[in-house]
Amino acid sequence: xxxxxxxxxxxxxxxxxxxxxxxxxxxxxxxxxxxxxxxxxxxxxxxxxxxxxxxxxxxxxxxxxxxxxxxxxxxxxxxxxxxxxxxxxxxxxxxxxxxxxxxxxxxxxxxxxxxxxxxxxxxxxxxxxxxxxxxxxxxxxxxxxxxxxxxxxxxxxxxxxxxxxxxxxxxxxxxxxxxxxxxxxxxxxxxxxxxxxxxxxxxxxxxxxxxxxxxxxxxxxxxxxxxxxxxxxxxxxxxxxxxxxxxxxxxxxxxxxxxxxxxxxxxxxxxxxxxxxxxxxxxxxxx
Numbered sequence: 001x002x003x004x005x006x007x008x009x010x011x012x013x014x015x016x017x018x019x020x021x022x023x024x025x026x027x028x029x030x031x032x033x034x035x036x037x038x039x040x041x042x043x044x045x046x047x048x049x050x051x052x053x054x055x056x057x058x059x060x061x062x063x064x065x066x067x068x069x070x071x072x073x074x075x076x077x078x079x080x081x082x083x084x085x086x087x088x089x090x091x092x093x094x095x096x097x098x099x100x101x102x103x104x105x106x107x108x109x110x111x112x113x114x115x116x117x118x119x120x121x122x123x124x125x126x127x128x129x130x131x132x133x134x135x136x137x138x139x140x141x142x143x144x145x146x147x148x149x150x151x152x153x154x155x156x157x158x159x160x161x162x163x164x165x166x167x168x169x170x171x172x173x174x175x176x177x178x179x180x181x182x183x184x185x186x187x188x189x190x191x192x193x194x195x196x197x198x199x200x201x202x203x204x205x206x207x208x209x210x211x212x213x214x215x216x217x218x219x220x221x222x223x224x225x226x227x228x229x230x231x232x233x234x235x236x237x238x239x240x241x242x243x244x245x246x247x248x249x250x251x252x253x254x255x256x257x258x259x260x261x262x263x264x265x266x267x268x269x270x271x272x273x274x275x276x277x278x279x280x281x282x283x284x285x286x287x
Contacts, residue, residue, distance in 0.1 A: 003116065003276035006078075007034040008269060009191075009238025009262040012087065013041025013057055017269040020287040022065060024271060029076045031276075032115055036238040036262055037085025037124055037136075037191035040092060058095040066104055079115060080105035083122035085191040085238060090135035091158035108189060110173070112181055118233065118276055119186040121177070125170055126192040126239060127220050132156055136191070138163075141171045141221050147209035171222035183230045184256075187276075193237040194224035198249025199261040203242045224254075231256045234279045236272075241265040250284055258282075 006025065011017045025033060040057055070077040082105055084093065093107075100107045108122030127140035130148050134155040145151045152165050170192075177183075193199035200219025207214040218240060227235060235257060242265040244250040250270070251260040258279045264270035266286065274282035 002031050004028070004030045005032045005034065005274055005276060006030045007036065007236050007260065007262050007272040007274065009036030009236075010038040010085065010241060010264070011035075011269065012038055013043070014269075015061065017287070018062070018065065020269060021271060022069060024287065025078065026069060026073060028273075029073070030078045030273075032079045032081060032120075034120075034187075034189055034236055035080070035082035036189055036236055037083050038087045038238060039082065039084065040088045042087070056095075058092055058099070063095075063099045063104060070104065081108050081113070081115075081120050081122065081189060082106070083109050083124040083189050083191060084136055085124060086126045086129060086131065086133065086136045088124075088136065089133065089158040093159075112178075112186065115187070116276070117185065119181065120189060121181070121186055122189040123170075123173065123223075124191045125173065127170065127218070127222075128152055129218075133158070135159065138165075138173070139169045141169060141225070146218070147212040147214050148207075169222065170220055171225065174222055174226045177230075183232045186232050186234075188232050188235045190220075190223055190235055190237050191239050192223055193219040193240055193243070193261055193263075194227055194235070194254065194259060195219040195221040196224065197254070197259065198247040198252050199237055199243055199259060199263075200240050201243040201246045202240055203246065227254050227257050227259065233257070234276075235259045237261045238263040244270075251280070251282055253280065 112119045112121040124136045125138045128145045128149040132155040134152050137152045196217045202218045204214045204216045241263045262272050268286040
């Protein structure tokens, strides 16, 4: 059985990007496909805030297209693993779960699923951002918030929170990962990149807020700690579109762990191709 995989992130509901990716998927017939969050169009959020009926992107487009591919590809249809990102309204989670129950994809938020000799686990939360939607934001390692960012206790949510917003942290969540999970054979699908790497560099050079320098590295310190301490097999990330343009880096080795980002700033879609047996030899193409 092949161990060939495809990884994409931050499609933001752009149908032309999805169409190009689905053509590649049908052609390449991978074992698995990983979607790293920020999957939905901004029109859903705009409709929610205006109190209007939301465009049903998950049901009428994403699930419909993947079901067509599944019917066409048969046994060659890959296993699909996905999480949301900070731009995805959590009110759409129920639709994602509905199609997971129908066997179309695996929604791996805060749970792990086997993939051959490996496991896959997902985690969508990111540290506080300057944006108002807080469905998928938590404090990182403590209640400190970077200048210019809005804490999780402010902003708005599309559903009621399922955790204590004041106390919850990404660090705390990662500490709860089951001790019997073989992390050394697990692919972690994160939306946030790890802090102070080539994957989390934002275009914030020279910006000050109330005389405070804004940190140009905006990834998660907790995720960086987790990688350094637990040494997972492979971590997949998105979120910071411009990072690879600024650093020239979209994959790097952090001790024993290979960390890869599919976020991309440009008119095309970045797709990362890799084999589970040798992820460091991953290739990135732009569709």
